[in-house]
Amino acid sequence: MTAMESVGEFRFECGESVDDLRLAYEAYGEFDGDNAVLVCHALTGSQHVSNAPRSEDHEPVTGENDDTGDEDNAVDGAATTGVQTAGQARAWWDDVVGPGKAIDTTEYYVVCVNVPGSCYGSSGPPTEGPDDGPWGTEFPPVTVGDWTRAQRRLLDRLGVGRLHAVVGGSVGGMNALDWAKRYPDDVRRVAAVATAGRLDTQCLSLDAIARRAITTDPDWNGGDYYGADRPNPDDGLAQARRLGHVMYLSKASMGRKFGRRAAGRGAFDDAPADPTGRFFPYREVESYLDYNADSFTTRFDANSYLYLTRAMDEYDLAAGYGSDAEALAAFEGELLALSFTGDWHFTVEQSRALADAAGDVDVPTAHHVVDSDHGHDAFLVEPESVGPPLRDFLRDGVDGRAIRDEGEDDDPDGSGIHSGGPDRAPVHASLFPG
Amino acid sequence: MTAMESVGEFRFECGESVDDLRLAYEAYGEFDGDNAVLVCHALTGSQHVSNAPRSEDHEPVTGENDDTGDEDNAVDGAATTGVQTAGQARAWWDDVVGPGKAIDTTEYYVVCVNVPGSCYGSSGPPTEGPDDGPWGTEFPPVTVGDWTRAQRRLLDRLGVGRLHAVVGGSVGGMNALDWAKRYPDDVRRVAAVATAGRLDTQCLSLDAIARRAITTDPDWNGGDYYGADRPNPDDGLAQARRLGHVMYLSKASMGRKFGRRAAGRGAFDDAPADPTGRFFPYREVESYLDYNADSFTTRFDANSYLYLTRAMDEYDLAAGYGSDAEALAAFEGELLALSFTGDWHFTVEQSRALADAAGDVDVPTAHHVVDSDHGHDAFLVEPESVGPPLRDFLRDGVDGRAIRDEGEDDDPDGSGIHSGGPDRAPVHASLFPG
Numbered sequence: 001m002t003a004m005e006s007v008g009e010f011r012f013e014c015g016e017s018v019d020d021l022r023l024a025y026e027a028y029g030e031f032d033g034d035n036a037v038l039v040c041h042a043l044t045g046s047q048h049v050s051n052a053p054r055s056e057d058h059e060p061v062t063g064e065n066d067d068t069g070d071e072d073n074a075v076d077g078a079a080t081t082g083v084q085t086a087g088q089a090r091a092w093w094d095d096v097v098g099p100g101k102a103i104d105t106t107e108y109y110v111v112c113v114n115v116p117g118s119c120y121g122s123s124g125p126p127t128e129g130p131d132d133g134p135w136g137t138e139f140p141p142v143t144v145g146d147w148t149r150a151q152r153r154l155l156d157r158l159g160v161g162r163l164h165a166v167v168g169g170s171v172g173g174m175n176a177l178d179w180a181k182r183y184p185d186d187v188r189r190v191a192a193v194a195t196a197g198r199l200d201t202q203c204l205s206l207d208a209i210a211r212r213a214i215t216t217d218p219d220w221n222g223g224d225y226y227g228a229d230r231p232n233p234d235d236g237l238a239q240a241r242r243l244g245h246v247m248y249l250s251k252a253s254m255g256r257k258f259g260r261r262a263a264g265r266g267a268f269d270d271a272p273a274d275p276t277g278r279f280f281p282y283r284e285v286e287s288y289l290d291y292n293a294d295s296f297t298t299r300f301d302a303n304s305y306l307y308l309t310r311a312m313d314e315y316d317l318a319a320g321y322g323s324d325a326e327a328l329a330a331f332e333g334e335l336l337a338l339s340f341t342g343d344w345h346f347t348v349e350q351s352r353a354l355a356d357a358a359g360d361v362d363v364p365t366a367h368h369v370v371d372s373d374h375g376h377d378a379f380l381v382e383p384e385s386v387g388p389p390l391r392d393f394l395r396d397g398v399d400g401r402a403i404r405d406e407g408e409d410d411d412p413d414g415s416g417i418h419s420g421g422p423d424r425a426p427v428h429a430s431l432f433p434g
Numbered sequence: 435m436t437a438m439e440s441v442g443e444f445r446f447e448c449g450e451s452v453d454d455l456r457l458a459y460e461a462y463g464e465f466d467g468d469n470a471v472l473v474c475h476a477l478t479g480s481q482h483v484s485n486a487p488r489s490e491d492h493e494p495v496t497g498e499n500d501d502t503g504d505e506d507n508a509v510d511g512a513a514t515t516g517v518q519t520a521g522q523a524r525a526w527w528d529d530v531v532g533p534g535k536a537i538d539t540t541e542y543y544v545v546c547v548n549v550p551g552s553c554y555g556s557s558g559p560p561t562e563g564p565d566d567g568p569w570g571t572e573f574p575p576v577t578v579g580d581w582t583r584a585q586r587r588l589l590d591r592l593g594v595g596r597l598h599a600v601v602g603g604s605v606g607g608m609n610a611l612d613w614a615k616r617y618p619d620d621v622r623r624v625a626a627v628a629t630a631g632r633l634d635t636q637c638l639s640l641d642a643i644a645r646r647a648i649t650t651d652p653d654w655n656g657g658d659y660y661g662a663d664r665p666n667p668d669d670g671l672a673q674a675r676r677l678g679h680v681m682y683l684s685k686a687s688m689g690r691k692f693g694r695r696a697a698g699r700g701a702f703d704d705a706p707a708d709p710t711g712r713f714f715p716y717r718e719v720e721s722y723l724d725y726n727a728d729s730f731t732t733r734f735d736a737n738s739y740l741y742l743t744r745a746m747d748e749y750d751l752a753a754g755y756g757s758d759a760e761a762l763a764a765f766e767g768e769l770l771a772l773s774f775t776g777d778w779h780f781t782v783e784q785s786r787a788l789a790d791a792a793g794d795v796d797v798p799t800a801h802h803v804v805d806s807d808h809g810h811d812a813f814l815v816e817p818e819s820v821g822p823p824l825r826d827f828l829r830d831g832v833d834g835r836a837i838r839d840e841g842e843d844d845d846p847d848g849s850g851i852h853s854g855g856p857d858r859a860p861v862h863a864s865l866f867p868g
Contacts, residue, residue, distance in 0.1 A: 254634075313714070
């Protein structure tokens with residue numbers, strides 16, 4: 001169950017402040033002084049990372065879990081456009097985080113914090129603002145750096161100083177990288193999963209188009225749509241979500257799942273009023289996108305979507321340093337970059353560049369590439385690929401047994417074809433004794 | 435200058451008919467009985483393929499050319515939401531078609547027809563319907579097959595029986611392939627450029643999202659927005675166009691052109707009312723997309739966009755035959771498939787599958803792969819890559835000197851790595867004596 005913590009006045013990187021930043025979080029396992037693992041959620045994720053037993057040191061603020069299934073990569077459950085909604089959600093990494101799982105909650109004290117700007121309980125556009133009503137677009141713009149600083153603040157309140165590890169996927173991976181940059185002494189191990197030092201131009205474009213879909217929906221109304229008497233900008237938010245799903249899948253996985261098949265009876269049938277629809281079919285892939293988009297509008301806030309995609313778009317690991325390598329130069333821990341061959345949202349090449357940069361400044365680093373055609377979703381839907389390297393990284397750092405740094409073996413299949421990866425020598429001495 | 439021809443009552447594949455299908459077309463060069471080349475335009479293209487001198491055998495119906503530049507792959511010029519607009523356009527393949535160019539208008543009689551359903555003069559949603567006003571969504575749904583049949587009808591009127599060649603790019607390439615399938619005796623050479631036998635699931639999805647953007651724009655009004663007193667669904671059409679541009683470019687070309695740079699002063703500045711815009715920049719890539727999207731809304735009709743993307747999405751070369759190979763089995767001519775390594779809209783793999791299918795039924799075929807990072811736009815912006823193989827194909831068929839069939843050399847760089855291409859033996863005897 002989600003807990004809430006007020007961390008007091010908070011000044012965002014944009015210069016604006018809130019009087020009392022409230023953070024919704026979940027914690028699992030018992031803290032022993034040296035076993036804290038911060039898990040950072042993805043764009044539309046929540047603090048509800050696992051169904052593992054929660055730590056007993058805080059009061060729950062919400063009721064029952066709502067673990068209805070959701071086939072996509074995010075959370076569902078509570079409507080979120082009200083004020084102060086500590087939305088419940090499907091545990092988005094339950095196959096990876098829990099007792100006996102890769103991130104073992106009987107061994108580690110696992111904390112996951114809903115990021116500021118989101119809509120699962122932490123302060124953000126849909127939560128109560130200073131003027132007797134939701135913040136709406138008066139909420140300060142947030143950055144990934146703000147998320148990191150807010151998490152640092154919360155962990156201080158929880159009595160957690162140095163973290164054993166920070167693990168995050170997608171923009172949560174940027175959040176994890178930001179820890180290595182911002183608090184280089186505070187983290188022993190950073191696992192950056194399906195992420196990059198910055199978004200590429202193509203993804204920036206698609207995010208900008210998604211935001212346009214929201215802001216051109218008349219129901220968005222300049223961001224002022226809260227209250228029972230006003231419609232939410234569902235058309236716009238649904239469009240944004242459709243685009244998101246295309247970004248999360250791959251050409252191969254979409255082809256395999258849906259092909260060009262027409263949707264049969266019983267398909268989600270909110271088919272658009274396309275005039276040519278009287279002759280042409282509604283396809284399975286449209287039905288998938290429409291169903292998930294519709295479901296998304298019941299659990300996510302349109303303004304939060306604007307805020308969080310902006311945070312993702314603007315993140316640049318090198319900012320303030322000139323290069324990724326310099327940004328990571330002070331990092332005292334080890335880095336695992338985990339990437340997926342079918343991921344075009346955050347590519348293998350981007351992960352490789354990240355690992356190379358870290359290696360250049362002698363951060364013990366491994367780049368583990370998973371062969372997968374699941375696209376970006378792979379980090380959520382392939383726990384069997386993600387779990388073992390994460391488990392071994394938490395235990396043994398980059399020398400973990402299940403970790404295969406692409407730099408270790410330049411000719412993996414003996415074909416004489418080199419992988420193109422760096423020739424990064426594995427580092428056998430962790431800076432942090434086990 | 436565009437000419438118009440009425441081709442009489444026309445029954446579309448959907449079963450609906452129009453009393454008098456009107457076709458806008460341009461023709462260049464002189465017909466000598468055996469030198470006709472049909473060029474098929476892409477989704478938002480027009481009949482205005484070249485600035486070459488027009489044939490003198492028809493009366494122009496529009497005035498001056500408007501050759502203002504347009505950096506994208508399509509045409510611009512006339513507003514198109516009026517009735518019967520024979521829109522002028524930038525000559526979209528002027529570097530390829532013209533006197534002394536690859537498709538040499540001093541040698542060939544080149545015809546390009548605006549496809550039914552479009553908005554550059556041929557019958558379509560914005561043209562006058564039977565009920566004293568534009569057709570709007572009462573216009574019959576169109577298919578690529580309808581385009582082919584309409585072109586056949588027009589060529590009959592022009593006295594052209596057998597074509598020397600049909601050349602088309604993108605969905606125009608599907609149109610070209612449809613000629614080989616539908617009129618297998620009527621074409622000597624088919625050049626299918628940056629195309630495929632069918633769209634893949636990812637592109638189907640993006641097209642469906644683009645259509646949703648239009649149909650959820652309140653100004654679309656069920657397709658009834660014609661007339662000076664009604665606003666066009668510009669927001670929706672602009673969104674569709676933004677998505678289109680992302681599909682036409684590649685990750686590499688977008689990164690190279692725009693990176694993550696903020697747009698400077700003087701950038702197109704119809705920046706959306708994004709609340710976080712007060713802190714985060716408007717980027718060059720957004721400016722590019724917004725500028726082009728805005729310009730697109732002045733020259734293209736939203737209903738036509740719905741109709742034409744549907745035609746593209748639904749095209750399936752194998753339809754009615756069971757496989758691409760069977761669909762091409764009766765084709766008496768030669769096939770050139772031209773693809774571009776950076777194109778993710780119509781991929782090299784799709785072109786290869788097409789060439790393999792044709793080869794399987796003994797159609798003399800070459801698959802020429804251009805190494806390019808320009809994405810799908812390459813077929814428009816790299817005349818130096820596209821021109822020579824087209825020129826030689828028109829002259830000498832698949833044995834043309836500049837054509838390099840990827841099947842000819844399985845180990846192009848001597849590395850021992852096979853390309854994965856078919857081992858298609860070049861065919862040295864054309865079925866059609868020169």
